[in-house]
Amino acid sequence: MSDFNMFCYQCSQTARGSACTAKGVCGKDALVARLQDNLIFAMKGISAYNYHANELGARDEEVDEFLTKGLYSTLTNVNFDAADLIQLGLDAGEANFKVMKMLKEAHIEKFGEPVPAEVKVGAQGGPAIIVTGHDLLALEELLKQTEGTDVKVYTHSEMLPAHGYPELAKYESLAGQIGGAWIDQKKIFSEYNAAILGTTNCVLIPKDDYADRLFTMDIVKVPGATVIEDYDFKPLIDKAIELGGPEAEELTTITTGFGLSTILSLAPQIKELVLAGKIKRFFLVAGCDTPNPRMNYYREFVQELPEDTIVLTLACNKFRFNDLDLGDIEGIPRLLDLGQCNDAIVAIELAVALCDLFEMELNELPLTIVLSWMEHILWTLLYLGKTDMFIGPVLPAWANEDILNVLVGNYNLTPVSTPKEDIKKIMG
Numbered sequence: 001m002s003d004f005n006m007f008c009y010q011c012s013q014t015a016r017g018s019a020c021t022a023k024g025v026c027g028k029d030a031l032v033a034r035l036q037d038n039l040i041f042a043m044k045g046i047s048a049y050n051y052h053a054n055e056l057g058a059r060d061e062e063v064d065e066f067l068t069k070g071l072y073s074t075l076t077n078v079n080f081d082a083a084d085l086i087q088l089g090l091d092a093g094e095a096n097f098k099v100m101k102m103l104k105e106a107h108i109e110k111f112g113e114p115v116p117a118e119v120k121v122g123a124q125g126g127p128a129i130i131v132t133g134h135d136l137l138a139l140e141e142l143l144k145q146t147e148g149t150d151v152k153v154y155t156h157s158e159m160l161p162a163h164g165y166p167e168l169a170k171y172e173s174l175a176g177q178i179g180g181a182w183i184d185q186k187k188i189f190s191e192y193n194a195a196i197l198g199t200t201n202c203v204l205i206p207k208d209d210y211a212d213r214l215f216t217m218d219i220v221k222v223p224g225a226t227v228i229e230d231y232d233f234k235p236l237i238d239k240a241i242e243l244g245g246p247e248a249e250e251l252t253t254i255t256t257g258f259g260l261s262t263i264l265s266l267a268p269q270i271k272e273l274v275l276a277g278k279i280k281r282f283f284l285v286a287g288c289d290t291p292n293p294r295m296n297y298y299r300e301f302v303q304e305l306p307e308d309t310i311v312l313t314l315a316c317n318k319f320r321f322n323d324l325d326l327g328d329i330e331g332i333p334r335l336l337d338l339g340q341c342n343d344a345i346v347a348i349e350l351a352v353a354l355c356d357l358f359e360m361e362l363n364e365l366p367l368t369i370v371l372s373w374m375e376h377i378l379w380t381l382l383y384l385g386k387t388d389m390f391i392g393p394v395l396p397a398w399a400n401e402d403i404l405n406v407l408v409g410n411y412n413l414t415p416v417s418t419p420k421e422d423i424k425k426i427m428g
């Protein structure tokens, strides 16, 4: 937890002209300050999804209205009501639910519904572009412009799920994946003699040895990188050709692209296996990754799970364990990669479908959610009334003891301990 009770320097009344760190000069206390911070962080996540949905031509007035209202609620001398700010957190969860659904539908309309795809991991030789971030529209434009060249386009980090979309996978230049989560980019981008495109958040300020090979676009700007204008990727493609590309290396594979329809087509078989006791529990193991060594929790957790469990995953922390061969349960893969962080909507729709399948309420399902840092998605799950989730290993720093008590008391949120202990608790 933060050393400061609160930290706010957003107005001219701020203490000592520096920051209010114990109580606001305006009267705002630490609880209100932290709940306002939480709201801002959740709205940042919603804005990212909203931005990409808007780029694809999708818009939801209610989401836009919420973003304006939520932001206004954090202005000086507007809202000192902690209970109302918790409700605004839940409203943020609702807005995030809507925006994830809107973005998913826009992706499916443009690129088709994802189907499972086995993706080659590693360089295949020849001129190469590595694309990182989340922007599938940018990737599509790049794939169009690399048609007819011998440039190979590789995904990195959260671009991996692109391989599952039929309208992206059809391009011959989409060659495979290089690297894992965003945290490995300095190492990977140094190592591979490729041009690089950063499309969204989670791009790092480059090391000198690859800054002249890094291109960004649109809202993304980092020192040393060249900005692509109006989706004109010629400078990026020319750079890839000039570099000549990395040597071919030994390849491995990973599977991604489990869309809702694919999983629902297995529903009758899943039901049979659950009723026969061959599938005991589903786990959604998801969230953002960080370099914190405690994130190893996720690999150990998945490794330790009993063989009669299924793991659904999405977002970056999957790279902690998606190289593991978990096998299958009578043909149903035990590890199902649903996609990017916004594809949490697929997990939610799947949970709703499981409720129908087993005629159960959400919290009665044999489904446990283990989530690393993702506040907007956490608030969506709370808005939907999901209880008994595990979060960690790092707890949200905006949450003080009062807030954690509310989350534990109302939703039975459990901070993760050790994989073995948590699994014992969950499996009984």
Ligand code: SF4
Pocket: 008, 009, 010, 011, 012, 013, 014, 015, 019, 020, 023, 024, 025, 026, 027, 028, 075, 076, 077
């Ligand atoms: S809004 Fe309140 S807490 Fe923040 S700087 Fe101004 S006086 Fe301090």
Ligand code: SF4
Pocket: 133, 134, 157, 158, 181, 182, 201, 202, 287, 288, 289, 315, 316, 317, 341
């Ligand atoms: S899942 Fe989270 S950490 Fe990973 S690239 Fe997306 S926003 Fe960044």
